[in-house]
Amino acid sequence: MQQRHLIFIASLFTVISTTEINYFEAVANIPNVPDPVTIYDTLIILWANVTDCPPPSCKCFVQVNVTTYNDTYTVTFSSITPNIGSATVSDLEPDTLYSFSLTCIGTDGNATRLLRTDYGRPSVPRNITVTLVSKRLRISWLPPAVPNGPIHNYKLTKDRETISDEIPNNESSYDMTKDYVYGETDTFFFSACNINRKNETVCSNPNDAISATKINYFGNQMYEHFLLPPLMIFDVTMTLWTNVTDCLSSPCECSVRANMTGFNYTDCAVFSSDTTSIGSALIKDLESDTVYSLTLSCVGTDETVTRRIRTVYGRPSPPRNSTVTLVSKRFGISWLSPSVPNGPIHNYKLANGSKIISG
Numbered sequence: 001m002q003q004r005h006l007i008f009i010a011s012l013f014t015v016i017s018t019t020e021i022n023y024f025e026a027v028a029n030i031p032n033v034p035d036p037v038t039i040y041d042t043l044i045i046l047w048a049n050v051t052d053c054p055p056p057s058c059k060c061f062v063q064v065n066v067t068t069y070n071d072t073y074t075v076t077f078s079s080i081t082p083n084i085g086s087a088t089v090s091d092l093e094p095d096t097l098y099s100f101s102l103t104c105i106g107t108d109g110n111a112t113r114l115l116r117t118d119y120g121r122p123s124v125p126r127n128i129t130v131t132l133v134s135k136r137l138r139i140s141w142l143p144p145a146v147p148n149g150p151i152h153n154y155k156l157t158k159d160r161e162t163i164s165d166e167i168p169n170n171e172s173s174y175d176m177t178k179d180y181v182y183g184e185t186d187t188f189f190f191s192a193c194n195i196n197r198k199n200e201t202v203c204s205n206p207n208d209a210i211s212a213t214k215i216n217y218f219g220n221q222m223y224e225h226f227l228l229p230p231l232m233i234f235d236v237t238m239t240l241w242t243n244v245t246d247c248l249s250s251p252c253e254c255s256v257r258a259n260m261t262g263f264n265y266t267d268c269a270v271f272s273s274d275t276t277s278i279g280s281a282l283i284k285d286l287e288s289d290t291v292y293s294l295t296l297s298c299v300g301t302d303e304t305v306t307r308r309i310r311t312v313y314g315r316p317s318p319p320r321n322s323t324v325t326l327v328s329k330r331f332g333i334s335w336l337s338p339s340v341p342n343g344p345i346h347n348y349k350l351a352n353g354s355k356i357i358s359g
Helices: none
Strands: 020-025 044-051 060-066 069-074 084-089 097-104 110-116 126-133 136-142 153-158 161-168 173-175 188-195 201-203 214-219 238-245 254-260 263-268 278-283 291-298 304-310 320-327 330-336 350-352 355-358
Touching (some): 020 097, 044 060, 044 097, 044 110, 069 084, 136 188, 238 291, 263 278
Antiparallel strands (some): 060 069, 060 097, 097 110, 126 136, 136 173, 153 188, 254 291, 291 304, 350 355
16 A cells, blocks of 8 residues: 655744724813813814734834924834824914824824814903093004904903903994093903814903004094183184093103194194193194194104194275265275185174274
8 A cells, every 4th residue: 555645744834913003183082071172272182093013023103294383203102002092282373274194103104184273362462542421431452463363352341340352353433322521541452263173162362462552532522621612722822631541751752743734844742741641732823713623742652633724704804995985975885805714714804993883
């Protein structure tokens, strides 16, 4: 009987496992997290799920790319769930689109996500001014230089009391609903607010505002507590009054410029030592019944305020070509209207010596 030999060939197969990226998002893929989305205004937490990445040699990195920004962050894996890790990317700009790329040692694969940071806290509104308009204060402003998202609304607080927190984002002024009481000192805080994607309201910090000179009032109407005529407009002079706060110098340095065709006059406002925020400027050598443009400017602010004011009627020049003729045994007086009326002529007056004939 022929003998057969059985030959067994033993082969050794080595299976080499490779690292695989299963998940890469800014959403926590772990249980019992109240808000799994981890995108904030200046910070994003990226979560990764990686298999066959044996510790301690397993290493993954997140690279951030954006204009003028290029940094790398190491993914930290949990000892309890070694395949789940996270990387916290900080110092980001609000409402900005970033590219995040995940790479791991042991694989040529990578994952990339484009994510936008959340809306952030806006800077304070610009050029905030308070003026007196028809006995009531008006607050006006320009939008923030750094909105950090679409401005949702503005908020006004007076002496820690909220006046309104629903001022629309397209408004640039707000009128108080009550008359201003002269001599009353109020502290206003004005903020711009965003509502982020978590439905949280974030408003600008009033303490970030830079103190600057503010022109609160500029006009020809004087305050009632002075024992002076409240309206000081005359034919060839007028007095302009101003209320200025937060001056960078003491006393305030303000000037009034009067402009008209062929006329340019500047006078410094004089501030009282008793009421340091209230000053006046006397404008002289004006023409009667004439409209002037008067502009107030102060050191410490780029803001100016302009008023158009007409001087009152003045003394007319004498009638022209006055003649006296004898007509049928009686005098007849004739004339032409004044060359410089300084206003509409109301009537004429005739006197013989100290005796008034008519007028």
